Amino acid sequence: MTMTHDEAAELLGAWALDACEAEETASVEGHLRTCQECRSEAAELRKAAAALGELAAGQSLGTDRLDLPDRLRASVFQLTLSASTPAALFGHQIHALARLLDTIGPREWMASTAAGWTAHELVAHLLAGASYINWQLGLVESDPGGGELVWLPRSETVVAEHRENEPALTVEEWRTHAEILHRHLAEADRDDLRVRIPWFGQDTPLRAMAVIHAFETWIHAEDIRQATGRPPEAPTPADLESMSRLAAQLLGSAMSASHTARGRSARLVLTGPGGGELSITPGESITPPDVTVTADVVGFCRLIGGRVRPTDFAHRLEGDPDLGRVLVETAASFAYP
């Protein structure tokens, strides 16, 4: 439903008080995107409406002092203690990369990275990834990848197209797509996160896609840091927990395809903040495991990201050494360009 200026303006008070019907709210907000005059009135009215909230708070400061439920504090603080949600994880990684890209100097864009691309090309590559998900979800009206859905040619196409651009343009387009995806993830409910997207021949739930893409965003930020002589940065413990859990899951399914590993059990003990014990055997956990691999959680994530060779991977093995070797080699084989 489109609304005339007058219709929308008339509804601004009700809109600011959350007193419109859902459909009207959407129409008013549609109008606000295009009308500066209404936008500034809307902001003023929203501030006035929010001020009414002070009366509710003031009331509870009176004789009957408001006791915040302990459970509320616990549940809010729990957010930062357990594994990150896909939206928080992805948000942290795009924010970190955006901050990094703000500091890249003109010459540094051409630095060649461990991914085989320049810093500039890597941003285009990440644009190909974020926009792939957005396009599959129908969040955008046009696809920077030209509708190419096979990953490698898609990425090549976007990178080739952006090679001639100013890096700033590539960064802006990447940011736009990353923001669209981030907003969608933050607004998504359980069912939205279950929506499946084809990914390397598998229908992968959005929840996992988001973690994979966040992982990739971190790895490429690290590539750019390394290529331009900046120190590495580890994700937060909650982010590491979220990424390593997904990696262990993927590892479990990949291992079940291997002859050596089929029907056997392995355990991963990840040390450091964000670490923990993970069973990487599909199905019921069998005790004791046939092999236990102990490693630093950041090191394990770098191995999964293809940035540490199996031979350079610092870890300790207990149990079957052959099975342990298969596990480490499988973990190192996940990275795709």
Added chain:
Amino acid sequence: MSIGGKQGTVGAQGSGIRVSVGPTEELRLIGRMATGDDSALRLLYEHYASLVYSIALRVTQDRCAAEDVAQQVFIRVWERPTAFDPDRGSLRTWMATLAHSRAVDHVRREQAGHRREQRQLPEVPSDVEDLATSAAMADRVRRAVDALPDEQRAAVLLAYYDGRTYRQVAATLDIPEGTAKSRLRLGLRRIAKCLEKEGYGALEPVPGARPVRETRPGVKR
């Protein structure tokens, strides 16, 4: 994009509303949350939990629902702190707005579930006299609300505190819908003017905010 540019906008915007302390600290707090800094979320909670929960409780009239709403608000901000737009108001305004809209969503869902079986709501809106307050900010708001013409105050309070739509407000007060719309708009405008005169918008500083890198979170609008 730098904070410096934004600060200028915040100060200049709001037709004279004085923002003495706050915007920089607020952006720093948001910036810290965007990196996943958990101490920033704790600070946000200490600062705004009472406001968020009070609004949710007042609108939903239900402790459990209010707790859910407050939790949703903090999850939302933690997951995407960069949705905060300093051009549209202070962080306190944003938190209050999120709390109110989610509380209203709850009320609407309840009403839909009960097929318009009206909750036990007073026929006349809550008396402002009831809203005893010790907070200076609330005092200023109360003066602004007190100064409203009766018919505007009734409409605004019904919509805000009871989470009613303007159509429900019209039905409750037995006035045409168009009249309800304009009373809500005029009432809020008057409150805005009055608060502007009183200097509402002077924000409390966010305590303990430490400087972070001076970049605006990865936001493009």
